[in-house]
Amino acid sequence: MVLFSHTKTLIGASVLIGLAAASAPDGKPTKGPSCRYLPGDAKWPSIKEWNHLNKTVGGRLSKTVSIADVCYEPTYNAEKCAAVSAGWAFTDTHVRDPASFTNPIYQNRTDPFQTSRPTSLGHLPVYNIDVRSARDVAAGIKFAQKNNIRLTIKNTGHDFLGKSAGAGALNLWTHNLKSLSILDYKSKHYRGKAIRMGAGVQGFEAFSLAAQNGLRVTGGSCPSVGLAGGYTQGGGHGVLNNKYGLSADQVLEWEVVLADGRHVVATPTNQHKDLYWALSGGGPGTFGVVLSMTTKAHPDGIVSVVSFTFTDAGISRDDFWSTLTAFHAGLNTIHGAGGQAIVTIANGNTFILNGVTFPDRDESHVRQQIAPWLAFLDSKGVTYTPTFTTYPSYFEFYQALFGPLPNGLFPSAQLSVSRLVLPEVIEKNNTALTNALRKVGESGPFFLALSSLGLPKHTGPANAVPENFRRAETLWVTTLPWDFSIPREEMEAWGEDLLNRVLPIMEEVTPGAGGYGNEGNARQVDWKEAFYGETYAELLRVKRKYDRENLFYAVTGVGSEGWGVGGDGRMCRA
Template identity: 40%
Template sequence: MAVRRVGRSHRENPRNIMRLATPVTALILQAVLGASAQTVLRSESPAAVYTAQHCRLIPGDVGWPQPQLWSQLNQTVQGRLIATVPVGSVCHDPTYDEAKCLAVTENWALPQLSVPRPAEFMVPYFLNDTCSPFTSRTTPCELGNYAAYSIEVRSIDDVRAGIRFAQKHNIRLVIHNSGHDFYGQSTGKGALSLWMHHYNETTFIRHYSSAYYTGPALRVQTGAEGGAAGAHASAEGYTVVAGACPTVKLAGGYLGGGGHSFLAGRYGFAADQVLEWELVTADGARVVATPVQRPDLYWALSGGSPGSYGVVLSATVRAFPNEVTANAAFSFGVREAGGIEPYWTAVHTFHHQLKPLLDQGIVAEYGITNETLVVTGVLAPGHTRASLQSTLQPLVAALATSTGGRLSTKSLGMRLAQGNSYHDVFAAEIAPLLAELGFPPAVAGRFVPRRLMEGDTTALDTALRAIADRGYSYSIIALNAINALRNDTAPLIAPNAVQSTFRAAYSSLMINSGEPGDRDVQRELVEEILPLYDAVAPGAGSYKNEGHWAERDVKTTFYGGMYERLDEIKKAIDPTDFFYGVTSVGFDRSEWDEKGRLCRVI
């Protein structure tokens, strides 16, 4: 077996991360967290308050752990307990630093700012502006919705210590991996966070053997980034299914939500590749789930609901031999098409010409605004540059016809690339474009059902255009995960909980807001924009990892008829709902009070 540690080295400024190296330090930092107006972090009230027994404690509550208890926890986890100091604190007095503040604002909501830090996450909405780098320098920096402390997880013992401490002292526990989280599930006011970033080994298994699969596999710990895991597998001569964004952790919420990728047309969803799961449940037990050992839990973990059943330590996934792969990237806009009407006609043509390519196992990822369509990749495993160019000729010809000859290979700026493996092409052509993409202010998601694309799409085209005309854009992955080629190449390991609407989708849309200005884009998305789409595609559903946290019908939209079975499994393995997520299974048995405490619904 080849073992590799992946991820970035941990070199953080002490202003951004404070380690509890000694009991004395713990006392000092606890004082900081409950600070007065003169310090960088402030609690909401100096007076302790009593909390209902069905609510988790937050700082300032009677019963909140005293400094010596945090110090003891720090000793238990070998000095790896980290008190949260928000990255935006360098933009506020008394720790204001102009150069560092500029660096924070320039990289705000980008992966390179949040992924290497224990309590940061990529959707600023959930910060509630309590320590925003864009508010006044004199505005106090407060923790707000940040987790209070994080354990830098290096072993199963660290996970167990965090679970025991949170349960004993009635505080919320959250699991924080990369922070690619549209729902704020990897943070929470007053929470103790299990930071999995450095629990990141990958192990290549050349001869995995079981009753349900024999062949090469890769075991990935939860903190391993998909890009790094893919690089390890490729160096061994194999390919694994991982997300398009290289900093998304493979065995985290990505697999738990199903996991789409550029390889979905060739091999299926990422959750379809899972051979076994390793996790720690709320009672501290280490559990291994496979298609034959704890099959119900295996089914639920594989696409059913991220973070609902326990703390995932690792997943073992199927690997496929490297093969030559080609990619095409191109774009067009209103100017190239000859006007706004020809542009939207070309968008319609593009979608219909894409369908036969998807049926061959090709996957396309692209973005649409009311002015441009930009294709990051039309990725084709098994194709050379020449064969992909030939395969794309009908699409290019149709675009030319729809625009009176204005769109051509030249005007599209078609760029074709080829590599000896998927990872070679991904690393050279795609990862650099996606690695630094930030999150928009508000996001929602919807599938485009394949049945809709097979008929008259006039109503769909009209709805997409109407939404774009209101300043929204789309990030789209188009795929056919049940094409005949995939069924021959990568039959399903075992049944899993990936929703049927995902398997029947032509594409998955992320609907992204622009800058909000004076608008409440969160409300607008849910109450105005999604209804425009739902009117023409009712019941389409949405990818669990790319929806809106205030989705009106979570159980139907994200789970598509599987929620009841998933909830029964949740009740059996986590009967107290210790693990919580705002859209995860069991979400409706908990709620937040007016101070941000997580409370059981009674």
Template identity: 40%
Template sequence: MQSITSRQAAALLFAIFAPCTSAGNSTDSHLASRYLPGDPGWPTHAEWNQLNETVGGRLIQGRPLARDCFGSSTLNDPVNVMSPYWLNDSCNPFLGPNGTCTLGNMASYAIDVADAGSVMAGIQFAQQKNLRLTIKNTGHDYLGRSAGEGSLALWTHNLKNISVLNYTSPHYTGPALKVGAGIEVAEAYAAAQQHGLRVVGGGCPTVGVAGGWLPGGGHGPLTAAYGLGADEALEYEVVTAAGQHLVVSPTSNYSDLYWALSGGGPGNYAVVLSITIQAHPDGPVAGLSLSFVNTDATTYWRAIAAWIQRLLEIDVHFPKLNSAATFTSAGFSLDFVTLPDVSSEAELTTAIGPFLHDLQQLNITVSTLETQLSPNYYAHYQYFTTSSTINTTNETVGNRLIPRSVARHHLPALIDTLQGISNNNSAAVFVIENNNVTHQNVGNQPGANAVLPAWRDSLFSLNFGVEIAPDASWEVIWAHQTEVNDWLDALRAVTPGGGSYQNEATFNDAEWKQDYFGVNYDRLAAIKAKYDPEYVFFANAAVGSDVRWRLAKDGSGRLYRR
């Protein structure tokens, strides 16, 4: 593979999204682009100081983590993100003493958001000074939506307010949890449990509930029981691009904005300050994990096919059961099974028993098998959440939602595709997460929110990818990305009607509009234009990202007006 620099690689990332004007066109002048540091129009120190005073001293200058201590948590950093693609090797200590340490794709400044007023001030400053605006919470971000070179970031991670309330509306009456944009999954689980409740959240404890997770759809261990995160949203507290501080719900004057925020993608329609979500009475939860190794390829792949077939039965007989299974060329691990509101472990054993019988028939020895009946959901989550079940972003990842029809009628073709990928790259990792979120199981109607309709027909969400070594070169990283996109193409060919979970998908999917938004795209685009006509909020592979602005093809990070 021909050697490429980090700048050239960054240019390749964006080229697929921007078939625009030539370099000689006047739209490529600085006057028709957002300013970057060093431009004549870049704000002066005095102007940045004035903004700092306006937001109560909460303006922070961006610094790459590696400058002081590589590996520090991005959760508590205002500009750094976890994905190595969007860090762009701008400050990688593994590059040695000749490497550079610059911000690269990160924001130049960030406002530590404390309230609606600080968001309004940030939006106004960015518009007046012709700056790119980004929104960052925890930094869990495969698609680069919370990164942007030379941008002013609105850092919502410290909005940690959380409260339990009794909620009443024409659509829902019952307990609810109001969470600030900075509340992480584990924090929400713990707060709900203290009040005898449980809420839907993600599998990774540090993902922001109201950050990218819920607006992107949001799945986790309780989605089969209650629905996707977007299905659980009751109302949003937001600040719009026009500086309006609103509370939007299905019955408000801004019901269209509520609809878009509920599954239409994060950081794109308004700045979310808090979300109120449904909460549910807690109770016992049964859990299970098991594993086995690959000692014979033929029987091993038959076992994986058997698990997929059994998921079809589980959907019917145990519709509230969720599970996550990881497999590679070396072995299979059912990381956790979650079955809420059961009186004994025996009910879970009944659900999984047919698969154990399949393994016996295949002469596959189960290496580990563990069951646990927990008194509440949070205890179950803590028991089964280990380092092996927490997603990281130091990896190349893609996603495909696998329709039930494929499992019923075309399973051999799917298994052949998965086995072919594994045979070509033994480092390939696959994750099967079954999420029974049909409208019948969730209890809502088609079109109730902007969740990709392919979710409703999917038997499971399939993640696939490879881990990225900390010292991986850009050549290796880009080769990973190309390979994973090839895998996506192969899986798309055998899964007609499927789509992709946008929060765990490739950032440069050539068919991102269809895969991430489907038939909802045009309606979402109209809502985007209504509430953000100047496209102040720009994010990669987001609705409307190809309308007003485009990223430079030279990898400079400059955002040009179309």
């Protein structure tokens, strides 16, 4: 499947794949053998021990079989292989399997496109518990600790950095924690409607129930992302963030199983308020296993949006890119008027205005707010046909913009780097910002994706969202869609280019701003500063308090510097 139109080989790029950073051992492991066991090791649990675990979790333990197995003899099945291959780059293929995930680096040649049957599981876990209760989670934790094996948590497997992957792991699969209910919630900080969702609830399920009750909840642009999993724990931005704040800002309670097996609820005011703080924006897969999340639900209403696409046809390259400078210049005004923007620039010559969205405002408001930028486009001779639409509800808007449900539009097999753009960059260095994006957009198979932020002042309980995330005007994510139809070495070289050339270009024009951990890069050296900013030291304190043995590991997660992961996936104390 060809996901983009042009590619080239980078000569001499050094490729170091599947190796997580293992710098200073700040994670302070306190005891136990220094490396996790892998299958084949003398101390790997016996079949009898696995069978016992299976009984403990009600027969819901499964041994991983790669979903790509149907593409290789002796298990080859032409029809199934065609289906799995066609869907490989998309989320749905991986969501319904306990182990499968979308990150192509950690898949490590276990995809359906190899010339012969893969000889290993790559970084897939070895066993999975289809978790249905706190008891299941506690049993998995206990087994992993007792047997010194790696533990992973997988919800949808969407994570771009591969945080839900783990070679040799026992995996807690949370997808079937699907409870969902609307509540009248009262606390010191909030009185109003709320929605409580199991950790396996995906965006489209929560949006649908909210809509049936005249409500809306925040979420991202991928309808199948797990809201209580990586999305909200990592911060969670989306089209409603200009009105309500990030998804992490909406959280009222987290229900969690801790590394010591305790089943607790963390709120902004109870004895686990530090855990509440850390889970709300401090990064996923690190502090405990979330069973459910309770979050604010807001009254629904109309949503109006303008969308269109234009190219550089008939205009100069300079004029094409000047439209971006003008767009950035107007963002602050759009935010002030209650709008949020999503833009994609493809092939360095196609400007896709996915939407400038105004919740609770009508079409005339949208026309008025976008008029200055449209006048600029006219002055440059750009050809475009804007579509203005007002939807009666957020859910109808969402389906139109990001559907079809449940999977949405976007492929998830991609690598990314991201940078926040603080207001002063647009005020003082707007042309340089465009030049940097142009340099990236014109130099490879990259997509440039803008999600504007312009968050309202945060008045709720404190959480771990870094200050720069709050202040930023926008987030720019550069993505490298993974093309499985070209040699893997070429894609790996592009991955190097993304990390070693593209990221520095973006860093230079956004000094000190950092990026977004959910849409960053697993091999980013300065991940602590970039993804957590000033919150890291406190996050590490909370991590040590609740996970003393550093059981929960996610690449670039808090405390992950306490572990190093080798190319074979073996995890050893750093």
